[in-house]
Amino acid sequence: xxxxxxxxxxxxxxxxxxxxxxxVRERVLQAIQALDYYPxxxxxxxxxxxxxxxxxxVNDYNALEVFxxxxxxxxxxxxxxxxxAHNYYVxxxxxxxxxxxxxxxxxxxxxxxxxIVVRLVQDPPATDALLEAISEANVPCVCIERxxxxxxxxxxxxxxxxxxxxxxxxxxxxxxxxxxxxxSGDRRYSIAQGRLAGYQRALSDRGLPADPALVxxxxxxxxxxxxxxxxxxxxxxxxxxxxAASDHLAFVALEELRLRGYRVPEDIALIGFDDTDLAAQVxxxxxxxxxxxxxIGLRAATMVLEGxxxxxxxxxxxxxxxxxxxxxxxxx
Amino acid sequence: xxxxxxxxxxxxxxxxxxxxxxxVRERVLQAIQALDYYPxxxxxxxxxxxxxxxxxxVNDYNALEVFxxxxxxxxxxxxxxxxxAHNYYVxxxxxxxxxxxxxxxxxxxxxxxxxIVVRLVQDPPATDALLEAISEANVPCVCIERxxxxxxxxxxxxxxxxxxxxxxxxxxxxxxxxxxxxxSGDRRYSIAQGRLAGYQRALSDRGLPADPALVxxxxxxxxxxxxxxxxxxxxxxxxxxxxAASDHLAFVALEELRLRGYRVPEDIALIGFDDTDLAAQVxxxxxxxxxxxxxIGLRAATMVLEGxxxxxxxxxxxxxxxxxxxxxxxxx
DNA sequence: GTGAAAGCGCTAACAA
DNA sequence: TTGTTAGCGCTTTCAC
Numbered sequence: 001x002x003x004x005x006x007x008x009x010x011x012x013x014x015x016x017x018x019x020x021x022x023x024v025r026e027r028v029l030q031a032i033q034a035l036d037y038y039p040x041x042x043x044x045x046x047x048x049x050x051x052x053x054x055x056x057x058v059n060d061y062n063a064l065e066v067f068x069x070x071x072x073x074x075x076x077x078x079x080x081x082x083x084x085a086h087n088y089y090v091x092x093x094x095x096x097x098x099x100x101x102x103x104x105x106x107x108x109x110x111x112x113x114x115x116i117v118v119r120l121v122q123d124p125p126a127t128d129a130l131l132e133a134i135s136e137a138n139v140p141c142v143c144i145e146r147x148x149x150x151x152x153x154x155x156x157x158x159x160x161x162x163x164x165x166x167x168x169x170x171x172x173x174x175x176x177x178x179x180x181x182x183x184s185g186d187r188r189y190s191i192a193q194g195r196l197a198g199y200q201r202a203l204s205d206r207g208l209p210a211d212p213a214l215v216x217x218x219x220x221x222x223x224x225x226x227x228x229x230x231x232x233x234x235x236x237x238x239x240x241x242x243x244a245a246s247d248h249l250a251f252v253a254l255e256e257l258r259l260r261g262y263r264v265p266e267d268i269a270l271i272g273f274d275d276t277d278l279a280a281q282v283x284x285x286x287x288x289x290x291x292x293x294x295x296i297g298l299r300a301a302t303m304v305l306e307g308x309x310x311x312x313x314x315x316x317x318x319x320x321x322x323x324x325x326x327x328x329x330x331x332x
Numbered sequence: 333x334x335x336x337x338x339x340x341x342x343x344x345x346x347x348x349x350x351x352x353x354x355x356v357r358e359r360v361l362q363a364i365q366a367l368d369y370y371p372x373x374x375x376x377x378x379x380x381x382x383x384x385x386x387x388x389x390v391n392d393y394n395a396l397e398v399f400x401x402x403x404x405x406x407x408x409x410x411x412x413x414x415x416x417a418h419n420y421y422v423x424x425x426x427x428x429x430x431x432x433x434x435x436x437x438x439x440x441x442x443x444x445x446x447x448i449v450v451r452l453v454q455d456p457p458a459t460d461a462l463l464e465a466i467s468e469a470n471v472p473c474v475c476i477e478r479x480x481x482x483x484x485x486x487x488x489x490x491x492x493x494x495x496x497x498x499x500x501x502x503x504x505x506x507x508x509x510x511x512x513x514x515x516s517g518d519r520r521y522s523i524a525q526g527r528l529a530g531y532q533r534a535l536s537d538r539g540l541p542a543d544p545a546l547v548x549x550x551x552x553x554x555x556x557x558x559x560x561x562x563x564x565x566x567x568x569x570x571x572x573x574x575x576a577a578s579d580h581l582a583f584v585a586l587e588e589l590r591l592r593g594y595r596v597p598e599d600i601a602l603i604g605f606d607d608t609d610l611a612a613q614v615x616x617x618x619x620x621x622x623x624x625x626x627x628i629g630l631r632a633a634t635m636v637l638e639g640x641x642x643x644x645x646x647x648x649x650x651x652x653x654x655x656x657x658x659x660x661x662x663x664x
Numbered sequence: 665g666t667g668a669a670a671g672c673g674c675t676a677a678c679a680a
Numbered sequence: 681t682t683g684t685t686a687g688c689g690c691t692t693t694c695a696c
Contacts, residue, residue, distance in 0.1 A: 005683045010675055017676070021681060036468075041442035042377040043673030046688050051374065053423070064626070067408045068609070076399045080426050089439060091385070091423050094412050107421060110373035111689095136368075222613040255615045277400075278610075281554040283587045294396070337667045342691055349692070353665060375689035378672050443673095 002031040013039060050114055052088050054079075054304055057104065057118040059095045059130060061188065066094040070248070070276045071293055072119070075144060078297025079117060086305055088114070097122070097188075101133035108137040115304040116141040123190045124149035140307025140316060142300045146190050147319050155307065156319040157300045161191045161273075164289040164324035165198025166205075168243050168271040171326055173206050177241040177269060179214065181232050183253055185245035186219040195245045195273060214239055217249065225252040233260060241269035241332065247276045247288055254282065254331070269332035284330025292322050334363040345371060382446055384420050386411075386636055389436065389450040391427045391462060393520065398426040402580070402608045403625055404451070407476060410629025411449060418637055420446070429454070429520075433465035440469040447636040448473040455522045456481035472639025472648060474632045478522050479651050487639065488651040489631045493523045493605075496621040496656035497530025498537075500575050500603040503658055505538050509573040509601065511546065513564050515585055517577035518551040527577045527605060546571055549581065557584040565592060573601035573664065579608045579620055586614065586663070601664035616662025624654050 002009070004024055011020050012028040020028075031037070045051045056079060060066045067073070080090050091113065095104050107113070116134055120127050120143050131148045134141050140155070147156035165182075172180050182199040185192035196215065203210050213235055216228030225244075229252075232239055244250035250272030254264055262268050264284065272279060272288035279286040299320060307316035334341070336356055343352045344360040352360075363369070377383045388411060392398045399405070412422050423445065427436050439445070448466055452459050452475050463480045466473050472487070479488035497514075504512050514531040517524035528547065535542050545567055548560030557576075561584075564571055576582035582604030586596055594600050596616065604611060604620035611618040631652060639648035 006674080007676075007684080008682060011682090014675080019681065024682080038441035038443075040378070040673055041444045042374045042383065043688090044675075045374040046372070046378050046672090046690085047674050047676085049688080063413055064409055067405045067412070073399045073405055076424070077396055077426075080399070080424060081395055084426065087438075089423055089425065089444070091421055092408070092412060093421065094409075094416065106370075106419075109370035111370075112373045112421070251610075252613060255613075259615050278583075281584060281587075283591050338690080339668080339692075340666060343666090346691080351665065356665080372689055375672090376691075378674085379689080379691045381672080 001035060002027040004028060049111075051112055053091055053113055054083055054088050054115045054117060054301070055107065055113040056090055056092045057095050057116060057130075057134070058092065059097060059118065059120055059122075059127070061097045061121070063094060063096055066096075067092075070274060071145070074293030075119065075297040075300075078294040078299075079301045080297075082298045082301035083305070086301075088301075088305070095130060097126075101129050104130070105133045105136065108133055113137060113139055115139050115308045117144060117300045117304055118142075118148075119144050120146040120148065121189045121191070122146065140304055140310075142303045142307070142316070144296055144300050153314070153317050155303045155316045157296050157303065157322065158319065159291050159296070159322045159324050161194030161324070162198035162201070164273060164291070164326070165195040165243060165245075166202045167198075167324075167326045168273070168289055169199045169202035170205070171328075172241045172243065172269060172271065172332060173202065173208065175269070175332070177239075178208060179211075179237060179239040180208075180241045180243060181214040181216065181239035183225055183228055183242055183244040183249050184215055184217045185249060192245050195243075199243050217245070220246065220248065222248070222252045225249045226256050229253050229256040230260075233257075233262070239268065241271075243271050243273075245273055247272035247274045247279050247286060250286055250288065250331075251278065251282065254286070265331050271326075271332045275327055279327075280329065287329045287332040288327055290325045290327050292324075295322060333367060334359040336360060381443075383444055385423050385445055386415055386420050386447045386449060386633070387439065387445040388422055388424045389427050389448060389462075389466070390424065391429060391450065391452055391454075391459070393429045393453070395426060395428055398428075399424075402606060403477070406625030407451065407629035407632075410626040410631075411633045412629075414630045414633035415637070418633075420633075420637070427462060429458075433461050436462070437465045437468070440465055445469060445471055447471050447640045449476060449632045449636055450474075450480075451476050452478040452480065453521045453523070454478065472636055472642075474635045474639070474648070476628055476632050485646070485649050487635045487648045489628050489635065489654065490651065491623050491628070491654045491656050493526030493656070494530040494533070496605060496623070496658070497527040497575060497577075498534045499530075499656075499658045500605070500621055501531045501534030502537070503660075504573045504575065504601060504603065504664060505534065505540065507601070507664070510540060511543075511569060511571040512540075512573045512575060513546040513548065513571035515557055515560055515574055515576040515581050516547055516549045517581065524577050527575075531575050549577070552578065552580065554580070554584045557581045558588050561585050561588040562592075565589075565594070571600065573603075575603050575605075577605055579604040579606045579611050579618060582618055582620065582663075583610065583614065586618070597663050603658075603664045607659055611659075612661065619661045619664040620659055622657045622659050624656075627654060
């Protein structure tokens, strides 16, 4: 319709790789408009071997909870915002712990993805099978939350649970607390382990005894948290402070403490972990450890884009650990 | 390597459209294994014009909140679980209200998607521009939360806010309440309007006056909810019950009421809306209206798959309204 | 039951 | 600056 070859149309659309005269360019643009023409992404992808798509593989234990964690939403937000700005699309894919890697292998090796961001809830070697499948996709991959085994050479954006819990616990010790409890999460998740470890290290750093009775809870369920708190309160010498492994657990603890007539923080101090939206909204506002979830998504997007641009380069293969920070509010 | 033509390989991989002899089949399968061969999705997509991908377009007012609403996560879960089971992938795309439709047009008309699920927060005609862009993709589309204008002929999975709020308010009236307040959400969202309307209709159904002073709040922010509750309590004749437009608002109200020394439900009854995870976890447990978010995602997935299978058929073009239900718990 | 070959819509190397 | 054309990797028609 513009009276030119397909090559020129391509040059116009892509601004290259060869120049076009302004008048031809104009004619082509008008024809495109008139015909309501849109390039087919699959044909282009087939030709240039780029799909403009990044996969977000979210690994978790339960298919119905993959996207429900407070993390996922923020991470997804950071990721999509950044990728959209660079004309990349996001394909989300739930991957269940223990699932046959062949399931995700189908997506991974189909050539649909230019890059991959994978949320890991465990540390190596538990994630090796999944990462092995990902490595066969032969595209840049950035792990978030936890890093993968070094041999894969993937980038990672993590945060330091251990240090966060250490800071929270140390803060309580400085404030004069000597019997500090930990309300732990599901230890299958590395973050739960890290938070427990940070708590324990803070105690030992200050020469405080590690009383096993002061560590309660072993999953993320509210009911477990409730009974854990109850057990703490029934101890011969109850704790004067609690470090919870998540804000959610802390909220439940807060409820339970109040219900039993304890004032927070006067009778018992409480610190959460994550700094979810709600933390600043309850009364008293929850003292907690801020984890920069949205930044993680953003940073992961940036890194994976670098990896894609680099064509097998390795500048992106760093392990970035974002700082976590104790936010002092009303509960400790 | 298997000593056969590419045609036969294709027949083996796709189980058709022509038969293959068992021995050849076996040879091909072994070669596939040995070569670690995986079909390229883009080449196949180019040829058969199917991408095995469904787009989830999430419309909202703020780029940073698109995926943070309690709805998004559940919807995404329902959607991905169902689509994964049918070998379809999900591409998520944030669409901002008022944004140039050309932005999403790029994705929509690129031929990447076999079908579309779009979350709408407004009613027609506000969504016409977005749906116009979607209709140019020429693929089945299912709206969720709110339906689009009839002329587009898209399917929809919705739920009845009006009726939910009506049920909640009516319940309070039956329990003897006569001064019932409504803590409203951001009226730019149709659900906020629907919930307000349901509340008002329930009052008028029972011949109760509609006191404008009893309707407070006009966004989803906690701070607004707090000041709204405060205003209610300072009224010459304060309400004895509050119907909130969301669980989040209700939680804030619950906090604020307690803070001011009111017992819930003894002094003031409270009903939320959504039945988010937390509703059953606070003490007292929140009485609320259950909205089956995950089902919505699941149902939308099923419908869009029907639309894709139907090849322009119209069986999927129904508007499904899922029931909402008052869940009696501890706050009313 | 199998092979040869066309062609999906695009890009880019090569030729002019 | 533009046109011609090969070919990305697959499916499927047509011939055998």
